[in-house]
Amino acid sequence: MRPRSHLALLAFAWGALARRPGRTVALLGAVAMVVTLLAAVLFATSALRGEAERGRQTQPDVVVQRLTGGRPGLIDPSTLSFLQALPGVRRATARVWGYVFLTSLKANVTVMGRAPDAVDLNAVRGVLRSGRDARPGERGAALIGKALADLLHVRDGDVISLPSPREDAPALTLVGVFDSPVALYTSDVIMLSVEDARTILDIPADRATDVAIELGNPEEAAVVTRAILEEEPDLRVLDKRILARTYRLTYGRRAGIVIAAALPALLAMLILAWDRVSGLGPAERREIAVQKAVGWSTADVLYAKFYESVLVGVLAFGAGVALAYAWVFLLGAPLLHEVLSGWSVLYPETALTPAIDPADLLGVAAMVLLPFFAVAIFPAWRAAIVDPLQAMRS
Amino acid sequence: MTSARAPLLALGLTALALGGVAWNSHARAGLRRQQQAAIDAVTRLLPAPDLSFAGSSRHLRFPSLEEPGAAFADAPGSPDLDPAGAAMAPPTAVFAHVETFALQARAWPPPGQVVPR
Numbered sequence: 149m150r151p152r153s154h155l156a157l158l159a160f161a162w163g164a165l166a167r168r169p170g171r172t173v174a175l176l177g178a179v180a181m182v183v184t185l186l187a188a189v190l191f192a193t194s195a196l197r198g199e200a201e202r203g204r205q206t207q208p209d210v211v212v213q214r215l216t217g218g219r220p221g222l223i224d225p226s227t228l229s230f231l232q233a234l235p236g237v238r239r240a241t242a243r244v245w246g247y248v249f250l251t252s253l254k255a256n257v258t259v260m261g262r263a264p265d266a267v268d269l270n271a272v273r274g275v276l277r278s279g280r281d282a283r284p285g286e287r288g289a290a291l292i293g294k295a296l297a298d299l300l301h302v303r304d305g306d307v308i309s310l311p312s313p314r315e316d317a318p319a320l321t322l323v324g325v326f327d328s329p330v331a332l333y334t335s336d337v338i339m340l341s342v343e344d345a346r347t348i349l350d351i352p353a354d355r356a357t358d359v360a361i362e363l364g365n366p367e368e369a370a371v372v373t374r375a376i377l378e379e380e381p382d383l384r385v386l387d388k389r390i391l392a393r394t395y396r397l398t399y400g401r402r403a404g405i406v407i408a409a410a411l412p413a414l415l416a417m418l419i420l421a422w423d424r425v426s427g428l429g430p431a432e433r434r435e436i437a438v439q440k441a442v443g444w445s446t447a448d449v450l451y452a453k454f455y456e457s458v459l460v461g462v463l464a465f466g467a468g469v470a471l472a473y474a475w476v477f478l479l480g481a482p483l484l485h486e487v488l489s490g491w492s493v494l495y496p497e498t499a500l501t502p503a504i505d506p507a508d509l510l511g512v513a514a515m516v517l518l519p520f521f522a523v524a525i526f527p528a529w530r531a532a533i534v535d536p537l538q539a540m541r542s
Numbered sequence: 543m544t545s546a547r548a549p550l551l552a553l554g555l556t557a558l559a560l561g562g563v564a565w566n567s568h569a570r571a572g573l574r575r576q577q578q579a580a581i582d583a584v585t586r587l588l589p590a591p592d593l594s595f596a597g598s599s600r601h602l603r604f605p606s607l608e609e610p611g612a613a614f615a616d617a618p619g620s621p622d623l624d625p626a627g628a629a630m631a632p633p634t635a636v637f638a639h640v641e642t643f644a645l646q647a648r649a650w651p652p653p654g655q656v657v658p659r
Contacts, residue, residue: 158546159546159549161549162546162548196593200593202574202578202581202591203581203585203593204585205582206586206591207585207591211590245589260587260588260589262587263587266586266587267583269583269584272580272583273580274580275580275584293594329581330581333581333584333585333588333592339587357589459552459553462553462556463552463556465556466555466556466557466560467556470559470562473566477570496594496595501574502567502570503571504563504564504567
């Protein structure tokens, strides 16, 4: 068949859709809604995974924790010395951090002790929204996440105190507030000197929460892990690669739950579309019979029906993807964000960054459009092989 | 008969919309890449680069570090969240390429087996 004939059939299919506007709009709407929901979940999940991956670059090669009775315990000095002396370990840093429950917010905030030799955050654009970085070892000074500062109604220069079992816990002067580009990581964080963190969290001077290890050769993580566990089986060693798996599982699981919960609605819409497409009415049967009577071949009839479903499917797919994109990245994924991210009290107010995988879109297209195309062809073929006179009489 | 111009125009507009999505996505991803230095500077100072979303259990701020040992006190009887229950499973390569070193480090005898002296 010549290309010109295909164009004519495409034009005929367009005209056929225009002659049945109610049916066409119902089909377009149903398929577009299914595509929007599936694509939005995939977009939001990919964006969250992308953010998690983005922050992973600076992660230590290995993190070591101590388990006491199955719960995380404190690291003692001998363990730290053992880890520092291991072959292949370039640097083992004891870290002091923990959680403080704020009754007023009904939420935990993360209190992070900051090593005195850390990079000056004043020098990095996009880290601090207001105020300044704390000086190395500066006591009583803290940086605070933006969402937390907003919820507590504080800003740089204000003084806060955190609940602590120690009576000598210092009051903290907020010297700076983290900026939006890092809000996804810092919204619940209060960063202060290691000494202040020890006092507030009541961690003895020679103990640590965990140990971050940098290796001379990151490929040796497996060997170092084995060496640590053979010597100290009570330690828990977290390899960077295992943490990558956790991120994927976390967001994959949540996306799966959302899609599973939406499955009945998706199926209902697909069944509606199926019913509309697969059931040829008397008018359509008569139309096919007339086409056959005036000389159309069965292939022509099938091509015309196929182009009808292609037009509906492709337009609905495009509309669905565009709507999903606008929903997630322009409107901030209302309703969906909470489900995928968790019911956190301290939500970071930041837009998600697209990390669209074309394979995801191809998957959605294959899942929705291929069955849609297939169900349109079969009834048309059945109508096309009936004798035209018999079809017109019936 | 209707001209073929109308359906081709509709398909072209659809392609244009998808192109607009791709262009906007690319531009926003580029802007985010420019903020990588700030992200690196901050995540280096945090316990882990986990996003600051609490899970259903409020204490799970850093799920990558804590979830395997955490008691789900906030939601007793809740379904087993990780990794079961996901309709959309993670890529199998994740399991294939990542070893669980803790289990391999020492050849423990099976539970209940007498340990020879």
